[in-house]
Amino acid sequence: MTTQIEIITKFARELIHTDSSSSLERAITLMITKGVSYLPIIDTNNYGIQSYKGFYKREDIFNWYVKNPGKEIKNENKEIFKNKDSQIREIEMNSSFDQVITALKNSSAILIKNKNQFTHLITPRVVANYLESYAKRFMIFEELEKAIRERISNKNIDLNILESRIMKTKKKYNVNQLDFGEYETIVSKMWEELGYKSFDKKIITKELEKARKYRNDLMHFNSIESEQGLEAAKSLINFFCTPF
Numbered sequence: 001m002t003t004q005i006e007i008i009t010k011f012a013r014e015l016i017h018t019d020s021s022s023s024l025e026r027a028i029t030l031m032i033t034k035g036v037s038y039l040p041i042i043d044t045n046n047y048g049i050q051s052y053k054g055f056y057k058r059e060d061i062f063n064w065y066v067k068n069p070g071k072e073i074k075n076e077n078k079e080i081f082k083n084k085d086s087q088i089r090e091i092e093m094n095s096s097f098d099q100v101i102t103a104l105k106n107s108s109a110i111l112i113k114n115k116n117q118f119t120h121l122i123t124p125r126v127v128a129n130y131l132e133s134y135a136k137r138f139m140i141f142e143e144l145e146k147a148i149r150e151r152i153s154n155k156n157i158d159l160n161i162l163e164s165r166i167m168k169t170k171k172k173y174n175v176n177q178l179d180f181g182e183y184e185t186i187v188s189k190m191w192e193e194l195g196y197k198s199f200d201k202k203i204i205t206k207e208l209e210k211a212r213k214y215r216n217d218l219m220h221f222n223s224i225e226s227e228q229g230l231e232a233a234k235s236l237i238n239f240f241c242t243p244f
Contacts, residue, residue, distance in 0.1 A: 003093060003094055004097045004223075005091075005093055005094075005097070005100060005122075006223070007130070007221075007223060008100065008122060009112060009119065009120045010130075011127075011129045011130045011133070012120045012121065012122055012123075012126045013120075014120075015040070015119055015120050015121055016030055016034045016036050016039065016121075017039060017041065017118070018039055018040075018041055019042060019044070019053075020043050020053050021043075023074070024073065024074060024078040024081065025074055027039055027078070027081075031058045031061065032058075036058070036121075037059070038055050038056070038057060038058075038087075038088060038108065038109050039055055039057075039058075040054075040088060040111060040118070040121060041055055041056065041082065042118055048116065048117075049116040050113075050116060050118050052088075052090055052111055053082075054083050054084040055083050055087070055088050056082065057081075057083055061073070061081065064076070064081075087108045087109070088108065088109050088111060088121075089103045089106075089111070090110070090111045090113055091103055091113070092112075093112055093113065093115075100122065100127065104122075104123075104127065108123070109122060134218065134221075137218055138218065140230065140233050140234060141215050141218070141233055143237055144211065144240070145183060147236075147240035147241045148186075148187065149178075149183075150240075152175050152194070155193060155194050157175075157186070157190060157194065159173040159174070159175060160173075180211075180212055181212065183208075184209070184212055187204065187208060188201070188205050188208075195244055196244070198244075199244075204236070204239065207232040207235060208232075208236065210228055210229045211230075211232045211233040211236060212229075214229020214230055214232070214233065
């Protein structure tokens with residue numbers, strides 16, 4: 001199963017790094033051309049196992065140029081530019097999302113390691129982009145639920161009959177407090193009352209099922225391999241928002 005960190009890495013660029021034997025000129029060139037602020041130093045042994053040795057920071061390079069006008073940085077010992085503090089942390093690919101957040105609290109970035117290989121550099125911006133993407137998807141489902149609620153209200157559906165006729169529970173229903181599964185049931189069981197007698201119920205209930213499964217995965221931050229459920233939600237918004 002795809003881990004949550006693997007999902008986050010989709011919002012990160014491919015790892016740009018150098019190694020201990022490479023020149024300082026190479027490090028500077030990589031940072032400028034690739035537009036990275038942190039350049040990890042990663043060595044690989046004869047067995048293909050990688051180890052993290054520190055990092056170069058673009059800010060340190062720029063500060064050197066400001067303080068040393070006219071000098072050649074290649075004449076400097078590259079070791080003075082290597083950082084080995086906790087600004088970059090290492091975590092395994094199977095770590096939890098909470099571990100990612102904890103690591104970033106005291107670090108500028110984290111290196112993701114998978115089977116002895118470093119794959120990505122995760123920064124707070126990457127995590128923010130990941131959460132923003134999720135938030136936008138949640139908003140789509142909020143819009144869908146709102147459209148269904150408004151349909152129920154506009155058609156004056158009496159929720160008091162749900163207890164015996166549909167849900168078979170003693171719960172008192174409020175249109176603003178129904179969960180997605182209950183909306184799905186109402187649409188299925190009260191199709192004609194909602195004014196959809198002339199439409200194909202099977203198509204809509206099938207799309208609702210796709211949307212519900214996608215929403216459940218979204219709520220639990222599970223891996224989502226297909227966007228069919230999200231597309232179903234978008235099409236359902238159009239359906240329920242169209243007056244008939």
